[in-house]
Amino acid sequence: MAQVDFYVILGVERSATRDEVSKAYRRLARRYHPGINPGDDEAQAFFTMVTEAYETLRDPARRREYDAHGAREDSPRPAAIEFQGFDFSPGGSGSGTSATFEELFGDAFTLPAARGGSAAGQPERGGDLFGEIALSFEEAVRGTERRLTVTRLDVCGECGGAGRRRAAESRCIGCHGSGTTRRRRGHMVFAMRCTACDGTGRLRFRSCDACRERGVATRDEEIAISVPAGVNDGSRLRIEAKGNAGLRGGQPGDLYIVARVGRHRILRREGRDLHLDLPIAIHEAALGATVEVPTLDGSARLRVPPGTHSGQRFRLRGQGVPAPRGDGARGDLVVAVAVVLPPVADERSKALLREFGRINATDVRKGLFED
Ligand SMILES: [Zn+2]
Ligand SMILES: [Zn+2]
Structure with missing residues (x-):
């Protein structure tokens, strides 16, 4: 002759720990929360019951009270109530017989909508x-x-995110399939239409196995x-x-x-600019030359002026990397010249270089040892 049993609603043992109660609640709240069942009165009513059960059983004082005397009278109540009669069986507390129907249940009550503050019921952004x-x-x-x-x-994909599927009916766990729940007040018992199943005793949804609710x-x-x-x-x-x-x-x-x-064989990247070390022969450096340089698009011609030194840099505009955002403007290709001496093996080349040294006797290390 018990009313809707909070332990049954939550599906936990009477000895369940607070943690087990919370877990059971979270599992059910995720499934029946009005936020994921918009317009589904059945789910909303059941969510209300589940929440009431949870709020009672998680609080040690209220739980003791509930274990001893049943639910408090100020807890939320289902909407559909039929006065059934009196229960004269032993065990009634004897109090409350003078209470009127209105005092017991009030004349208007609304099911609390989704409890906004309940963290378990809030939409939660998915992780990155x-x-x-x-x-x-x-x-x-x-x-x-x-x-x-x-x-x-x-x-x-199976349940569209609801965690439950409208499919084969199953027995309502709120009323054990009877369609009716009972509330005792003293020795009066009120039978109420079970709001979880709207009195049908059946729930028209079951948990989704594909996503485990x-x-x-x-x-x-x-x-x-x-x-x-x-x-x-x-x-x-x-x-x-x-x-x-x-x-x-x-x-x-x-x-x-x-x-x-990955790296490029010869090009080096710094932001939008590309860098290239370009060897040029000594006569090209001295006399000037137009040399071909590799670029992203193939090749370009670079004019090396006469008298170019190793380390001198030339900038080929717009031959760099495009900006990934904005206008996509390209950077530059920065060419650093390295003067290279070709192999000198034959006597004729050696004679020419000796001659060149004699004519251009300027000390290239001049000033290196002065303060
Ligand atoms: Zn039911
Ligand atoms: Zn699913």
């Missing part, structure tokens, strides 16, 4: 995911497309990633909404991909 892609130097500079397989929490499930998803031209080593690409799915209707997280960019 992080990954890496390896790009060649050229791919990073020119941009590329990649397909990545990402393991992420996605909205459960979480509403989200892990799955591998192939994601196309468009790598913009100009990304650098360590650049982070954000792919919106491809992190984990949110819970209870929360926003999904984002996917962040860090680019790992």
